[in-house]
Amino acid sequence: MTVAAEFGGASRPHAGGPTSPEKVLAPVLSAFWDAPESWTLETYLRHEGYQGARKALAMAPDDVIAYVKDSGLRGRGGAGFPTGMKWQFIPQGDGKPHYLVVNADESEPGTCKDIPLLFANPHALIEGIVIACHAIRSNRAFIYLRGEVVPVLRRLHEAVREAYAAGYLGKDVLGSGLDLDVTVHAGAGAYICGEETALLDSLEGRRGQPRLRPPFPAVAGLYACPTVVNNVESIASVPAILNKGKDWFRTMGSEKSPGFTLYSLSGHVANPGQYEGPLGITLRQLLDISGGMRPGHRLKFWTPGGSSTPMFTEEHLDVPLDYEGVGAAGSMLGTKALQCFDETTCVVRAVTRWTEFYAHESCGKCTPCREGTYWLVQLLRDIEAGKGRLEDLDKLGDIADNINGKSFCALGDGAASPIFSSLQYFRAEYEEHVTGKGCPFDPAKSTLWADNDAHLGVNA
The missing domain is CATH 3.40.50.11540 (NADH-ubiquinone oxidoreductase 51kDa subunit)
Incomplete structure (x- = not known):
């Protein structure tokens, strides 16, 4: 077993695609x-x-x-x-x-x-x-x-x-x-x-x-x-x-973001792992050379730089993965942690798990982060369980706004990012949890259910 395989991936793709790996990876x-x-x-x-x-x-x-x-x-x-x-x-x-x-x-x-x-x-x-x-x-x-x-x-x-x-x-x-x-x-x-x-x-x-x-x-x-x-x-x-x-x-990357970097591709993809390429490569290219999403499934949402960066959707597949390109599209490149989630994933559940992580890891030094992340978790758990109200969605945004830019360090900003972006792209899914009195996703079909939260990277 190679070193890369021990970590569940490789620096070069195992499966080919329409894009030549030699021309894309570096x-x-x-x-x-x-x-x-x-x-x-x-x-x-x-x-x-x-x-x-x-x-x-x-x-x-x-x-x-x-x-x-x-x-x-x-x-x-x-x-x-x-x-x-x-x-x-x-x-x-x-x-x-x-x-x-x-x-x-x-x-x-x-x-x-x-x-x-x-x-x-x-x-x-x-x-x-x-x-x-x-x-x-x-x-x-x-x-x-x-x-x-x-x-x-x-x-x-x-x-x-x-x-x-x-x-x-x-x-x-x-x-x-x-x-x-x-x-x-x-x-x-x-x-x-x-x-x-x-x-x-x-x-x-x-x-x-x-x-x-x-x-x-x-x-x-x-x-x-x-x-x-x-x-x-x-x-x-x-x-x-x-x-x-x-x-x-x-010679690699873009004018303002030159050079090579490691992209961590994980989640519901055929071949997760480390793919080292020039800055400015797109997720579409990385999926092409890595075998794409897992067979029979499509991309629903993804993070360009870890869970603390605003999430993207299918419409952002061709966003250049450099600092300027991702920033112009409304997110941050961060650590180039490309977490890809398919249509079986409940957005509310994923965001709840991320927020629980930030609430747990908050050092407690400042009030916005210490109190704000706690209350975000309470609201999200109620919404996921079908106990929430429609006005709770606006309350989520208000609490996140009171954390974002007002905490002692960037942990608070990171906790607010999934809230803002998920409400922007998937507000209807939040509403469905409220009006339908629970999660509409079938736990038997989702790999991000029950004891499978490791897919979110929380325990990675």
Whole structure:
């Protein structure tokens, strides 16, 4: 069994379609996931491993930052902020230690790209850390990993050990004069710790809750020192840019969203998995090369970036999956978690399960999120059970509006997104639950019923 298959998918499709995979996909991070022992240093070196780091270490730190900035690489963790610009914010000559923190606390329902990447190719991240730390003049990096994924934790520890033994970490990395230590830290399993300032508090040993900003992490982050917090995929993408060139990177994707990225295709599809392609690919193309929806069923709704992004429907199949295209269509690209649901899915039930997740994971620090998500769950449960009233639909929108943009961090915005978008596209289905005194969907035909909520990604 290949590494990709262990995670229920592949970097390349198993089933063909009208679109040629060779012309659509762009495997870089996932290029050798199927190789025997792909996670080892030996395998990584056979695939031009640490060549990007050698080139970066021969450059001045500011030149490396400028190079990554010119490449157009944008953060792959959700917001899409330019990576090079984030590095540029770190003050220089301040006399304080600088830190790099890699956010590997992947917890967004439907998102499953960083964990397979770390499991199959951890050295891409370590090489990216070497480059990033050289650029921001840091001697210490931390990888904050979701604690439940013990096999990945072990593999990451082994990769760090290999890197130390080979001279890619530790004293005088590759004879460059850079001293670099990397610490792998396992979190305790809180969704809120995916928010960068909550992650920093957790890393310091405190309760994971978002901090008031300013000051921003670039000025006062970990231990009140200048800190860069980047997503796993963002840092792991840097070595290929340094090795193959910024112009090569810009040949993929669009002008404002260049490069390659991992799309996590899940749900009611024939071949779920990781599909690495250029930004701007469409869901229609991905479904074509992956075998489409499960046989005999059609797409009903889908999320472009995980459950915290407004949902799309069949009419959005040709929306370019880049930051500008998805934004113009009314949603967010997020983590490129493409959850696809067919006609057997009850929208009300799906949104209820998502909202229960956000209510459970709310840290409780701010009133809009703490109270708002609780009351959203109560209303949604009543509507799903046929106990709701038509005026409850407007109340749902009002509560979501009181959360959206008013909570301490983006968790509240994420909880409100499924409410707004599902009411926009499927209000009639909500009304049917009320007027019909219950869910109109047959539980015997739905794979998202009873104990099968894992399809929603809530327990993924």
